[in-house]
Amino acid sequence: MAVHSNKTATLIVMLGALLLSSGCGNLAGHKNVDRGLSYIESHEYEEAAACFDAAEAAGENQRILYRAKGILDKNLGQYDSAVENFLKSLAATSGIPGDMDFDTNYYLADVYIKQEKYDEAVEVYDAILALRKRDKDAYYMRGMARLYSGDHDGATIDFNKAIALAGRNYDLRIMIYKALSSNGYEDEGKAILESCLNNTDPNMTNYEKGQISYYLGNNADAQSYLELARNERDMDKAPVVLLLGQTGEKQGDFNYAISVYKTFLAEDPDHPDIYNQLGLCQTNVGDYEGAVNSFEAGLALGNNEYSKALLMNEITAYEYAGNFAQAKTLMEKYRKAYPDDKDAEREEIFLSSR
Template identity: 80%
Template sequence: MAVFEKKPAVLMVMLGALLLGSGCGSISGHNNVDLGLAHLKSYEYEEAAACFDAAEAAGENASLLYRSKGLLNKDLGEYDVAIENFLKSLAATSGIPGDMDFDTNYYLADTYMKLGKYDEAINVYDAILALRKRDKDAYYMRGLAKLSISDSEGAINDFNKSMSLSPRNYDLRIMIYKALSANGFEEDGRNILEACLNNSDPNMTNYEKGQISYYLGNNADAQSYLELARSERDTKKAPVVLLLGLTGEKQGDYNYAVSVYKTFLAEEPDHPDIYNQLGLCQISTGDYEGAVNSFEAGLALGSSEYDRALLMNEITAYEYAGNFAQAKTLMEKYRKAYPNDTDAEREEIFLSTR
């Protein structure tokens, strides 16, 4: 079985499977699981649970089934149960661990992190790295876990290893900067970003230079680089526009930010993240009606990745506008879709008094 938790007996079984196994079990014949995952993606939790129950009754692939049930539990905030199911999923895998097993271990470690069980999470990342010694993501995530237990030296070592495995990954460096800054090591984080600008990488794009400058607080430089990036033919425009607008917001120039977002959306309207940021910017200027329209336009695109933020921000816009009745109606919809959001629970209580 491919359980990666770092416990001596478990690791011996896992290594034995590596030596003796002939490959992962088949995951064919899992129609109910697939349907359940589709419901899960749409936040239809009761329907997803019913599908997983049907899959269990039909004897569908156990590893995939328990993994899927763990994802459902994780979404619902049932972290202890999620861990049990992820472990069952890994235990049901026979043979050489495959990509799905590694993904499941990442889910397992993340769930430990959400419970504040950082040592257990570190054990999982240790076991992943024992098999995948060049996994930059595992080093990065283990670094985050070590920061959480005040092992700053160990965290920085892991971050450095992650960066060495991905020398041109500037997004990774920004994530490390954010993590270090949030835990009281901003100078270490700034040193990483400054090194990016000083490394004379001839392949560093204007967008990447703009990103680094933005997080270093050099807003004028960031804006200059990002304006150049926006005019480049082969550059993906959405992330450039998002950050360019944020440079304006950061300097209090909301009219510039709104103009940047609206100009882009007039040409490429299929970007819920830009609608979301436009709406937030409009809230800041007191244009609550415009904000609602922006959030609704984003929601109309049906992006599961951004629907949660868009819906909550629309509720906020209605609250600021004093339309508590509509905010309350939308909050009921939100709470049904995201029942484990404790902040929303408190907001629902507040709305009930309006």
């Protein structure tokens, strides 16, 4: 099965080649594709594949169909096929590329990074930036690809460009700090965060000061700023509480963190990320039953963004409790939902020996 080169793909999509899809498929609707995407969200991959087969038979929009098939392949860990489908989607673009085409390029680059094909990923981001010269996300992601490939200087240039375009986006600076730190450049990452505090922004909130202090390791300062933020009337309390609890965790004070999380959830229980963090704390103090209950409460909220972490952490809690039978049962469920998780594959092998 032939796969286009990435250079060909970028020419097709980013320079807006006047390539029209053959037949009437490009003019058709996409109700089967939409159903298939819903199945992907609920990790029902066989049902999604059946919907995409039906979409193909019905002649639904090829650009949308191939993109959806690529997303399915990506979730299944079938990266070669995902690349091919994303390229087909891009090739079916007619005229000037739109938001969906840029989105597909991001998917394509992400798959290249998963394949450790960093040069190909960089080329995709090059193509995005050729048309969207102020796209801070593309600069950040190109910096990540360059960092992974060992191009530290190129990564630094891209990160600096992203920061320059990001205004008061402290979350982006924190993500860059994490990337540099985890790849052996912690001092450089810290310098980025320190500059946020040194060049004091008069509009910097207590939460933002707490965030920066937390990642710099200044836990006492972080706790002070976050306690102030927690008491502010119009502040979104959930991210404040999450980080405030983690200041306690970093100092080994899990009981403080547990108290912070439980107090908040008693008033506002619709936060799977905080249930997840509470469960991790309970696991750390040996309260495995409490941890399982917390992870289950988080899963019951049905938020797909956090279901993966919650389910894996629940498996770990059952393992620590010595309940390997339940851990195995949940691992089967996890592997069906997240077949591309290679770490879980190794964990499943470990559990099979128990």
